[in-house]
Amino acid sequence: MDIFFNLFKYRRIINAAIAVVIVLIIGWIFAYEPVTRNFIAQDAVCNYCHLDWEFNPDIRLTATRPHASEEAPIESQPSCVDCHLPEGWWNTTYAYTHFLSFTDLFGHFRDRDAERAGDWIPPRAATAYRVRDRMFEYDGNTCRTCHIESEIKFKRDRGVNAHKLALEEQKTCIECHNNLVHRPVDVRKDAFKKTDSSKE
Amino acid sequence: MKSDNRRKKFAFGSLPLIAGIFGITVTMGGGSALAGVADVDWSSVPTKTIKLFWPGQATYQWLRSPEHKRANLQTIEGQACTACHLNEEEEMGNKLVVENDLEPMPVEGKNGVIDLKFQVAYDSEDAYFRFQWKTLNDYAGTAHPYLRYNGEEWKAFGYPKLDEVVQDGEQPGIYEDRMSMMIDDGSVENFATQGCWVSCHDGQRDNPDRPSKAEVMDNPLFKALKKKDVRKYLPSTRTDENASWDMGKTQEEIAAIKAAGGFLDLMQWRGHRSNPVGMSDDFYVLEYRNSDAGKNPFSSNVNKKTQEPKYMFDESKVGKKSVRIEDIRKMETTLIRETNAVPFDANVDWKEGDLIPKYLVSREDSKGSAADNNRSKGVWKDGVWTVVWARKLGLTNPDDKALVEGGVYTFGFATHDDNITTRGHHVSFPMTIGFGAKADIEATKLD
Numbered sequence: 001m002d003i004f005f006n007l008f009k010y011r012r013i014i015n016a017a018i019a020v021v022i023v024l025i026i027g028w029i030f031a032y033e034p035v036t037r038n039f040i041a042q043d044a045v046c047n048y049c050h051l052d053w054e055f056n057p058d059i060r061l062t063a064t065r066p067h068a069s070e071e072a073p074i075e076s077q078p079s080c081v082d083c084h085l086p087e088g089w090w091n092t093t094y095a096y097t098h099f100l101s102f103t104d105l106f107g108h109f110r111d112r113d114a115e116r117a118g119d120w121i122p123p124r125a126a127t128a129y130r131v132r133d134r135m136f137e138y139d140g141n142t143c144r145t146c147h148i149e150s151e152i153k154f155k156r157d158r159g160v161n162a163h164k165l166a167l168e169e170q171k172t173c174i175e176c177h178n179n180l181v182h183r184p185v186d187v188r189k190d191a192f193k194k195t196d197s198s199k200e
Numbered sequence: 201m202k203s204d205n206r207r208k209k210f211a212f213g214s215l216p217l218i219a220g221i222f223g224i225t226v227t228m229g230g231g232s233a234l235a236g237v238a239d240v241d242w243s244s245v246p247t248k249t250i251k252l253f254w255p256g257q258a259t260y261q262w263l264r265s266p267e268h269k270r271a272n273l274q275t276i277e278g279q280a281c282t283a284c285h286l287n288e289e290e291e292m293g294n295k296l297v298v299e300n301d302l303e304p305m306p307v308e309g310k311n312g313v314i315d316l317k318f319q320v321a322y323d324s325e326d327a328y329f330r331f332q333w334k335t336l337n338d339y340a341g342t343a344h345p346y347l348r349y350n351g352e353e354w355k356a357f358g359y360p361k362l363d364e365v366v367q368d369g370e371q372p373g374i375y376e377d378r379m380s381m382m383i384d385d386g387s388v389e390n391f392a393t394q395g396c397w398v399s400c401h402d403g404q405r406d407n408p409d410r411p412s413k414a415e416v417m418d419n420p421l422f423k424a425l426k427k428k429d430v431r432k433y434l435p436s437t438r439t440d441e442n443a444s445w446d447m448g449k450t451q452e453e454i455a456a457i458k459a460a461g462g463f464l465d466l467m468q469w470r471g472h473r474s475n476p477v478g479m480s481d482d483f484y485v486l487e488y489r490n491s492d493a494g495k496n497p498f499s500s501n502v503n504k505k506t507q508e509p510k511y512m513f514d515e516s517k518v519g520k521k522s523v524r525i526e527d528i529r530k531m532e533t534t535l536i537r538e539t540n541a542v543p544f545d546a547n548v549d550w551k552e553g554d555l556i557p558k559y560l561v562s563r564e565d566s567k568g569s570a571a572d573n574n575r576s577k578g579v580w581k582d583g584v585w586t587v588v589w590a591r592k593l594g595l596t597n598p599d600d601k602a603l604v605e606g607g608v609y610t611f612g613f614a615t616h617d618d619n620i621t622t623r624g625h626h627v628s629f630p631m632t633i634g635f636g637a638k639a640d641i642e643a644t645k646l647d
Contacts, residue, residue, distance in 0.1 A: 156288065156291065157285075157286065157287045157288045157291070158284040158285055158288055161282070161283060161284050161285070161286045161287075161288075162270070162271075162283065162284040165279075165283045165284075175273070175274075176270040176271070176274070177270060178270075179266065179269075184266065186266055187266070187272075187273055189273070189276065191273070192273070
């Protein structure tokens, strides 16, 4: 009975505490993604493990200037998470599982045909393959966060032609736009194969 | 009956009339050259303007490499060049013609693009082609390398402009103008989508990774072919995925591909070596750029033993036994065996600077499938070549792509302009031509 008495006695404090917790939870729910993206999963954090050599040394890309057009101001450059962490509350969790190496750990158990066949793939290439596969699988969802197909202003005819064809053939960004940022890794010749649903 | 009448008009006996129509002065024979196409009313045939552009060293291998950004995998899968590059001929030509990764030997003053006006018609017996293009130079490209007497011996004189000796100023740029057609009937993989680029490879003359003469001659395929350099070939004749020049299949395998029609027809009208006798040559591309069976209208005029010319000009016809550099492009300097040539006489008092053509041309000596294109003629006027060309329908030679009514064929066009050869041409993307069938360009049926 004492516990109920004490609860009653300190009900204001408890209510306030509960209210604070609820506010914190709600706040955390709302803040989880923006805080993670903007303050926790910063490029500097990523670069704690992902070193400079992963970026293309020829054009001196850096983690803070990885995907630039020449005219674009530095502050408009995307950061690591813009490309590698899909938007969304639940997706934000991947940042933490990645920090804890969960996804890397499971990633190494992913189905990689060449490795299954016994061919050794350099870790850098394996990473590129894995990430590209993911971007292909999710239809370039991180690319599309910034690049809205209908709003792209093409500079040359080839862009118009290629995108028209890509739309017709339901191709996704990474099938053409690869080796843009990181140290170049050749695309596997059997990459980007859609599942033939007729065989399923 | 109308067709029969036209056939009659094609007869060589009508040459003076036809020559008159063209304003052609046949100064050195090759007179029985024209026939046929002069009778076509080209004003009733639609004209298509085709952009020809400078391709640089964009070889089959480069197109499939990561350097061909965002498109190498698609190219491997057979995606058409025009999937991305439609209407980009001008931009690409102008970009590639100056020094860049794909052009290590830029030619000074070279234009990136040429507008080719193209017309095509046919009747029950022939296909007729008409090409018009403006040349870079204010003279017709009718000169071709010569043998020059230097006071002691005869040495090659004049080279194409991609050659170092020309770029270094050691030799003048001299080479004939050309108009080329490559044709497929659907038998060659990727030609419909990637056109001439399926035949252009690393290792070829003026392309990257060119092997030495010894390396070529040491290769089993080239040893069998008795060839000393690498020229156009099809990937189907190579064993490796990258279609390397030195990975040729066996002669038996290649013969089987040919028998199945897996080759390209390649025909070239030549300002020096075929036009003066009213012809174009006839080749096909398979494991090499091969001549059709028989004999083309030109051959070497170099005596391999003595390194002297085999023939010289007939003084009674030409007014001189040889020409001088000041004669080049001012007069026709083609040496035609049956018209203006006599066997070379080493005892003539040759003077330093005397020039005799390096090639001998003959309509009479041409024969077989290689002589199929014996009715073509080009006239250069006011800076524009106009080439008309007839080709028989329904040819049955095993080294020809037979054009037939109802057929659709993929064509690639190229012109060599301004003293140049090999890859120094302006090329088109592939396009289809239908003879009584739907296609990119539909040939006009003549009554």
